Amino acid sequence: MYKVLLVDDELLDLKGLQCFMNWEKMGMEVCAAASSGFEALEVLEAQQVDIIVTDIKMPIMSGMELARRALELNPQLKIVFVSGYEDFQYAKQAISMSACGYVLKPVDDEDMRRTLNDVKDALNKERARSRLEHYFSESEPLLKRDLFMQLLDGTPDEEKVVPVLQRMGISWQSTRLYTALLEPDDLAWKLNGYSEEAKAGIERQLSLSVEQFCAMERIQVCRLDQFHFALILEERVDHGCLKELIHHAVSGIPLTVTIGAGPLVSNLKELHFSYQRAKEALGLKLFLGKGKLLMHTDAKGPVTAEAKDLDDILQALFQAMSSYRLVAIDDCNEELFVWVDRMETKLEIYQLFLHVVSKLDAYLHTINEDFYEVLGLDRKHLSILYHFETTQDMKSWLRRRMFELSEHLQRKRQGKKRKLVQEIEAYIEERLEHNVMLRDAANHFSFSPNHLGQIFYEEKGIYFSDYVSLRRLERVKLLLGDPKLKVYEAAQRVGYKNLSHFSKQFKDYYGVSPGDYRRHL
Template sequence: MYKVLLVDDELLDLEGLERFMDWDGLGMEVCAAASSGFEALKVLEAQAVDIIVTDIRMPIMSGMELARRALELHPKLKIIFVSGYEDFQYAKQAISMNASGYVLKPMDDEDMRRTLVEVRETLDREGEHSHLQRCFSESEPLVKRELFLQLLDGMPDEARVLSLLKRVGITWRTTRLYTALLEPDDLSWKLNGYGDGAKAEMENRLETAVELFCAEERIQACRTERFHYALILEENVDSGRLRRLIEQAVSGMPLTVTIGVGPAVTGLRELPDSFEKAKHALGLKLFLGKGKLILHSDARGPISAKAKDLDSILQALFAAMSSYRLVDVDDCNEELFVWVGNMETKLEIYQLFLHIVSKLDAYLHTINEDFYALLGLEKKHLSILYHLETIEDMKSWLRRRMFELSERLQRKRQGKKRKLVAEIEKYIEERLEHNVMLRDAANHFSFSPNHLGQIFYEETGVYFSDYVSLRRLERVKQLLGDPKLKVYEAANRVGYKNLSHFSKQFKEYYGVSPGDYRRHL
């Protein structure tokens, strides 16, 4: 339905036109009726309108002035003027403004209906043309992409593809060409914290950056999948210039990109070979790192020397973790990656990681611990290993997990010791009036005296016998606050039998004798 705005300062004329014209039959609806040009402009600012039917002669703002201002707001607006015979001179102005119709008063319903039909037909034709243009505009990128991918995958009909490419504006000045692939790094997790709107904005910014660069360098490119692009370059375009694209493509975004480059070939028919080698170059990111340009001729580097036996490395790793020797843990991690360096595919590396985790979990069960419980992981979380894109990322991930496990095992051990020491302290408090000996405490807790004494010192920083003496003195200090007790009675209550020895210890620790301390209370 086309939307119509009626404008007339004569309310009866306005109401009659709105009520008696068969708007539904014309495929139209009256969206508003205004009694002045100013009121009509407010309607135009607030909503889309297809047709204005307006009286020419209106106070303050004439229909002509309204038409001029309305066309500034909506250039495709259709305008039908209504005027009496005496104002027929306005017809010339109406014609100069490309008016869609001019109806004389007193208005004949059939004249108005015929004029509205003509306007509707004009709008229909323009709509069809606009639709065709829009369809072509929307489909052209898809056509380009399909043709581009046919070039890279192998052309079934070279003459036809070349003809179609030319029609959509893709041509090359030489037959010596090569391909490149642009891929964002760590895309599987870097965008996890962003909403769909933010992701779409980054996608558009990346696409704009690639398009601008390719326009400047006269490079043909197409998007192969979200955030990924394939490029076809003429041989005289130095691949080194692609390094500028690596920086430009992700400017202001939390991403880096890696570009793999294939060799130059002769003719479009050989492009698939260059494309396959560009893919291989991009795959070298696993070994050579990300955020860089990788040529098909780049090598992985020397294969590592023969690795040590895997089981012996894992045994050494488990021992280092259990005893909290982090330097040794790191050394074992490095030795494990000698094995990784000898592998050819990401799948092989992933399977090795799963083997290491399985062995580690089995070892932890021998000491009543669980790999997944200690790290707060589920088995499905290990899939992140397959999404890590370089060996350095994998090494870093494994090192962090090994350090974290070592730390948690150490804390658990310390927690058990802390609980034991708390029980020893309680044991001492309950027996201060007796002669508390380390030997007796060790027997009570089923430890050797040396082991128990070492645990106690490690956790408190005080030797067992010194702690007992300090607690006794603290207890006497509290008892001295009771005026009913004599000094020797307070000392006797916490096991001091020799008053002279007690007074000497008290003065050494508090700086005053027991008697002087009580006098100053």
């Protein structure tokens, strides 16, 4: 409700205005009534006020002077003047102060109601606009990331994306662009031994360093996940700048980073092509080393093709693991070892396995899991991989570990469902006396009705509405054990409005009418 302050030196007029208007119906409440401008200012300094209704002609401090001082305290205040004089000078001054209303005495209730409703409409619009501006301010980083991902994935609606980017101060229409990807190296072991707080501090420092450098060089940056960043660069930004970023990003932290850069493109619609080539360039780290800038032109032919194939296999493997598709995990494992068979030395295979483990650990961190903790492995002893004597031993080890991870994620998902269903049951119990609808429960838990209903059925083996009816019958059965309650009173306590419908449901489920059941207690 909007807070209203009434000000008038005529006490009868003040009392009448306070008592004879239906403030609550208008969505307002009188928070205070003052008989002078000085008293009104004290109220304004002590509490929040949205609307002032004040007489103009008051001794010592006029309504005009009060309004001027009040607006200095709170420029958002709405002022309604009341006057016994149909004086043009008063009206002119009121207009100059952006008054929201000017009502003549004796006050006509309908005139005042109409004026106050106009004020309320103006306040509603201002608050809606303020909420919208706050929403855009809060959501701009997410909106920017969403727009960038549309550009990088090749799905932009250019007519909509470009104007929004321009509103954010980004204009790329007159220049060629290219993309780059920044990735920390050896996260699988370099942060070993650091506390979670220290790791979070390193993450923050990396993010801050990257964002500060990009702001200074006017490079647009999009954070993809905890440690990875995509850059969109204009043609003027040369590769020397990216090499500087490699050193700047890790200043003061125990990491190195590698950047993969894609080719220049001539428009936004082609940006996804540069992004794909940047990803391929970063994939060459396995062969060309880390802590450096890798270009899409650094290696061609078989090596690039192999790196791309490996990333595709790993992505499919991780997706199969997350969705508990054990057959698909086995298929991906077989594909991975076809790729491994191309290698010539044990050292190459060992390096590949470190790469796979590093990628897997990075993927698990995006879903708040830790490869080593889940499997009970020691980060310091990854050399166990090098002690396998055959690739078959390696394949069996990896398959077993991937199955363990998939089982862990599946159990965790099921546990989350059980917890949700328990919360739904508690929600129903608290509202049995009301009309408990699936739609309302879904809204309460921020799910669609179909999805929430499916989760409930899968976990309980009974539909939501049937479960509500069952719980009502069980509750009313207990209440019927109280001889002080009449049958219809017990039914009403659990939400039954129609006694005959209740009796029919009770008899259908328990085989006897409520009255017969009570008589046999």
